Structure formats: C-alpha cells, structure tokens
Amino acid sequence: MKKQLKSYGIITLGSVIFALAFDVFFAANQVAMGGITGLAQVINALAPVLSVGVLTFALNIPLFLAGWKFIGWHLLASSLFSMAVSSFAIDAIAALWRFPAMDPMLACLCGGAAMGLGFGLVFSQGATTGGTDIVARLLKLKFPWLPMGKLMLLPDGAVLVLAALVFGRAEAALYGAVAIFVSSRVMDTVLYGLDTSKVAYIISDRWQSIADALLQKQDRGVTILQGQGGWTGAPKQVLLVAFKQKEIVQIKRAVHDIDPNAFLIVCDAHEVLGEGFGDYQKEEL
Numbered sequence: 001m002k003k004q005l006k007s008y009g010i011i012t013l014g015s016v017i018f019a020l021a022f023d024v025f026f027a028a029n030q031v032a033m034g035g036i037t038g039l040a041q042v043i044n045a046l047a048p049v050l051s052v053g054v055l056t057f058a059l060n061i062p063l064f065l066a067g068w069k070f071i072g073w074h075l076l077a078s079s080l081f082s083m084a085v086s087s088f089a090i091d092a093i094a095a096l097w098r099f100p101a102m103d104p105m106l107a108c109l110c111g112g113a114a115m116g117l118g119f120g121l122v123f124s125q126g127a128t129t130g131g132t133d134i135v136a137r138l139l140k141l142k143f144p145w146l147p148m149g150k151l152m153l154l155p156d157g158a159v160l161v162l163a164a165l166v167f168g169r170a171e172a173a174l175y176g177a178v179a180i181f182v183s184s185r186v187m188d189t190v191l192y193g194l195d196t197s198k199v200a201y202i203i204s205d206r207w208q209s210i211a212d213a214l215l216q217k218q219d220r221g222v223t224i225l226q227g228q229g230g231w232t233g234a235p236k237q238v239l240l241v242a243f244k245q246k247e248i249v250q251i252k253r254a255v256h257d258i259d260p261n262a263f264l265i266v267c268d269a270h271e272v273l274g275e276g277f278g279d280y281q282k283e284e285l
Contacts, residue, residue, distance in 0.1 A: 014120070015118065018119065029102060056130070104171070105175065108179035113183070117190060147191070161173065199266070200251060214241055214254060222239050
C-alpha cells in the first residue's frame with residue numbers, strides 16, 4: 001500500500017509539473033505543443049469557450065478506450081489518474097495566475113525541460129499522461145528497443161504541423177519542435193539516467209593476454225565470443241567488455257600495450273544493467 005501511495009504521489013508531482021510547463025511556458029508565449037494537449041491548444045485557439053484542460057480530457061477518452069486491451073488495467077488506472085490531475089491542473093493554474101510572456105526561445109527550452117521532467121516522472125511509474133503518450137506506449141510494445149522519448153516525436157510532430165497551419169505562424173511550431181526535442185532528451189535522462197557506459201569489441205591474436213589484463217588490472221568482466229574471419233575463414237575470439245566512460249582511456253591503453261594491431265570497436269551503450277552497473281527496476285518501460 002505504501003509503495004502504491006508513493007507511486008501515485010510521483011505521478012501527481014509529474015502531472016502538476018507538466019501542467020505548470022504548459023501554462024507558464026507554452027500557453028503564455030503562444031508556443032505550440034505536441035500531443036493531445038497541443039491538439040487541445042489548437043482547438044482552444046479556434047473555440048476559446050472550450051478550455052484546454054476540458055478538451056484534453058475529452059480527447060483522451062477514445063485513446064484510453066482504444067488502448068485499454070493492450071496496456072492493461074494497471075496502466076489504464078494510473079494513466080487516467082495522471083490525465084485527470086494534469087487536465088484539472090492546467091485549467092486551475094490558468095484560472096488562478098496569469099503568466100507574463102518571455103523570450104520564445106527561452107520559453108521553449110525551459111518548457112521542454114520541465115515537460116520532459118514531468119513526463120519522465122509519470123512514465124517511471126508505468127503510467128502515461130494520456131494522448132500521444134499512449135500511442136508511444138503502444139509503439140513501445142512493438143518496438144521495445146526504442147526509447148520513449150524518440151517514440152513520442154512522430155505523433156507530436158504531426159500535431160505541430162497542424163498547429164502551424166491553424167496559428168498561421170510557422171515559428172510557433174518550430175519553437176514547439178525545439179521544446180519537444182529538449183523534452184524527449186530530458187525524459188530519457190529521467191527514465192534511463194545519465195548512463196555513460198560503453199561496450200568494446202576487441203579482436204586480436206593475443207586475446208588471452210588482453211582478457212587477463214582487463215580482468216586483473218581493470219577489474220572488468222570479459223565475455224569471449226566465437227567469431228570467424230570473413231576473408232580467411234579462420235576462427236577468431238572476440239572479446240566483449242562493458243565499462244564506464246571514464247575507463248575508456250585505460251581500456252584503450254591496455255589493449256594497445258599488449259597488441260598495437262588489435263582491432264578495437266567502442267560503442268555507446270544506452271543502458272547497462274548488472275553487477276557494477278545499474279539494477280533493473282520493475283516499473284521501468
């Protein structure tokens with residue numbers, strides 16, 4: 001029960017941060033926003049009598065109904081809660097305060113960062129704020145290797161194009177695109193952390209000496225993969241090593257000192273879980 005209360009507390013905080021980001025940075029500066037909230041923003045511009053919060057809630061209902069059988073009851077309940085909180089907060093904040101306009105670029109950068117923080121907190125608890133977040137979550141089921149931030153760019157981009165047409169100001173949509181990009185990066189940082197891990201593939205005739213050096217001197221685990229030369233057909237041992245960004249110089253030096261002709265490939269690792277790295281969290285997407 002305590003864990004569930006904590007989860008809904010984080011969802012509430014993320015939803016309120018999202019609502020604040022919209023009212024302070026987007027609505028006050030006429031910066032277009034992606035997603036269902038952005039679509040509500042467009043409709044509100046055409047029919048001001050309809051508030052953004054009410055429109056957001058109404059537009060989300062069909063998406064929740066469509067996505068229910070794919071996302072399950074837990075996600076549906078927590079997402080409905082998040083959507084209700086953010087929709088109410090958008091209208092409540094707008095009714096209580098009037099925020100002054102600021103430089104549009106500053107607004108889209110700060111707004112994007114705040115929105116990404118809110119999204120990240122909500123998504124970290126296995127919920128969504130509704131709208132294109134649900135679309136992204138459904139896409140995540142189909143493409144689990146893609147980060148949520150990138151999956152949200154496609155539907156958000158479509159809404160921005162519509163906003164540009166309705167507002168008659170291409171710059172409003174362009175600022176919105178910058179905000180969405182910033183939001184996606186901040187959201188992925190909240191969800192996956194500032195993981196600066198790397199993965200190295202090492203091919204060398206002196207693979208055993210390199211493996212021993214990495215194990216004993218660098219204190220890094222080494223996995224030996226069985227490979228084969230494409231030209232010669234000769235068997236090759238390929239060393240796979242995961243390590244932190246700060247260790248890259250020592251790793252490269254250790255390999256070069258043993259075999260200057262070693263073939264070394266270093267790749268970014270989006271996320272590394274296990275001993276010496278991060279731990280898997282059940283709520284993660």
